[in-house]
Amino acid sequence: MIEKRRPFIVNELLYLGIFAVLVLVMGVVEHYRIKQRINKIPTRVLINGIRGKSTVTRLIAGILKEDGQKVVGKTTGTSARMFYWDQEEEEPIVRGLQGPNISEQKHMARKVVDRGAEAFVSECMAVNPEYQKVFQEHLVKANITVIANVIEDHLDVMGPTLDDIAEAFSSTIPHNGYLIIPETEYQRYFERIAQKRNTKVIVAEESVVDEEYLKQFPFMIFPQNAALALGVAEALGIDRETALRGMLTAPVDPGAMRVHRFGEPARPKYFFNGFAANDATSTLSIWDRVKELDYPMEHGTIIMNCREDRMDRTLQFVDDVLPHFDAKTLILIGSGVRPILNAHKEGKLPYEEVINLEKQPAETVLEKLQALPGDSVIYGIGNIKGSGEDLAEAIEEIRLLDDARLEDYKLENEDAPAKETVSGGLPPRSQRSRAANPNYIQTPLK
Template sequence: MSTLTISLLFLLGVLLLLLIEAVDLRRHVACIPIRILVNGTRGKSTVTRYVAAGLRSSGLPVLAKITGVVPTVIQPDGSQEIIRRRGRARVQEQICITRKGGRTRVNSLVLECMSISPDLLRLEGRLLQPQIYVITNIRDDHREQMGTTDEERVEAICSAIPEGAIVVTADEKHASVIRRFADLKRATVVAVNPHEELEGIELFHAEFPENVAVAIAVCRAVGFDSLRIREAILEESRRQSDYLVRFDREGRNIAFVNGFSVNDVDSARVFLEQWTQAIGEDRDRMIILNTRRDRPLRTAEFAAWCATIAGLKGIVLTGTHVPYARRVLSRQNVDRSKIYCWSRAQIARAREELCSLATSDMSVFGFGNIAGDGMSLSEALRNQGQDAKGAA
């Protein structure tokens, strides 16, 4: 048998296997009545949790998956199972969870989109065939994959709108562009107005109302709109608002606000303003910026933004891109005596380090990246301090 013949047979075998895989996935997809894919720049994990909680309160089996730094499967009973990855995240995770949903005959599958590049975003949509496509918002992030302009980022997310889907979004800024892309796919857009959706509802003081409003709108879009659904989403909102840790030393109160998962400047600015008002504006403020070497543009943007915040007590740098961040701050004329570069040992004793820097009551805000030192620092402060979730 010639080499050419062997090569052709091998190619045919591969194509046959791919065809079998595709047919098998479609079969499992068809077994799940409600399929929801949550995309956007900020709030994907949060909205996924809220939607799953809302639908679960209806009594129907719901399977959900969070793709964040701690990838997690939320089982139909609400229990959580952390995904132990070997290597980098792959789209195959979405296929595996979809097959599980089909095998177990869940009523609803809620998946956080895990792709960043435009090609993989579109692939996820084609594979999972969601009836509901959520766009939480479109903001400046992931420039390396999504592009450096607003138009490129909008196209990356909107070009993945599935054919004939219902698009739920609270992104007012890009509403007209989202509609234009949706029209090309014969999709319907549900534009969410958080003020109208949440009228008369009191949220946890630092919750983003857009996330709660979108989750309620998604549940309504699939036919579930009741007081019980709203209450379940609000309860999940309160349970997930685990941002604040307080501790005291020598008469000084330190409040650490975990915003490491807030990794675009626009959202960070809102987060900082909301929490400053919630905790009190008469306190010193300090920023901990956790950096990543593979996110140089994010490092530059956050460092430049930190340099513009008036009256900061100091800026603590952690992570894998500290020298670059320090140079950016220096170029922005930040006093070197206000820049602190922490080692792993200092992160491990974060509470003591912060107390040594405080001369009065102080609010400390973590931004940039939750991965790596962000997670280590969060755990160190949570374990050392007194959890004051929801306290102001």
């Protein structure tokens, strides 16, 4: 019986060997095709980091377009899309049930080549450290990499420490190219790796970006993000005025921090949707940025959206975030708010008033916000899913209605003395005629 089975086993092993060789050959051929395709794109820019990647991607694409280059941009995440130099409409990236997969990058590169693009600016979609290396070395082969920041997030995959996150990002530093980084404690670490790879490092200093320039954007933008984009312009030899104009005309990301103004036109309320910035560092940085822009802070209100399945985040915010806001009111929405109520009862939180709207619908929360005094700044934090998303959509609906009322109010009062404060993310009225002019640039660089 054994003797009779031996030829069958030999044949089976032979077939398996042939199949393995075919798979290997197909893999080699596929790798060669991807490499050839990528090499047809002269400028390849990869944006890595924890926060701000989509914004930086769009700013850089805007610069290259203003410079006259045929550029394609790609952002990832929940609003993944492609955008092109020669059309206004953006192209959503449709994914299957498996969700985001780094293999989609090879299909996107094919689109870029087929369009005859000269530059491809892509946000890094890989989180796993091993995938980050594959993404850079086999799917993007960037000659310019931007590392926007190294802060705590995805610690379960990239951590457990900041050092581990920095090491993961370092695998995307190119050979014989450019690395653009902010001023960071990991600057020397990145510089050493870049030197080994014969890559030049440009450190983007946010201090050289002027506040009046940033106020011309229709959304909140951090100086560091603009400085990083200008660093890419420097690497490509694009003059500063062209770069500044290009950033202003860059397409706005759906997830950008827009200022939602609603309520009475004379004394509106300002809502900042920071629900998606779910780490402590980013959450506090956005609040600091709001204060820098001179919004009225007398009636500051924090809305914390909690989730029972994210109790670890709630506990972290109790210790590291909520005690550090100089706001009067804290509103709790979502579910699983008990740790925050306990902390307030124990005197660990600085708020004059804590309003518990746990499991209440967005309409109820919105009624409470509309009852706040005029000139209130409202900042949503914690989690975007669930109550956070519902509230943001409800505020967007009433904002559209109130914008029409605001325009009527402006027409009725256009001869009235201008109030020299920032309103809705715009510069003071005395400067708006200049800010609306795309040719006006107040040079922010030294």
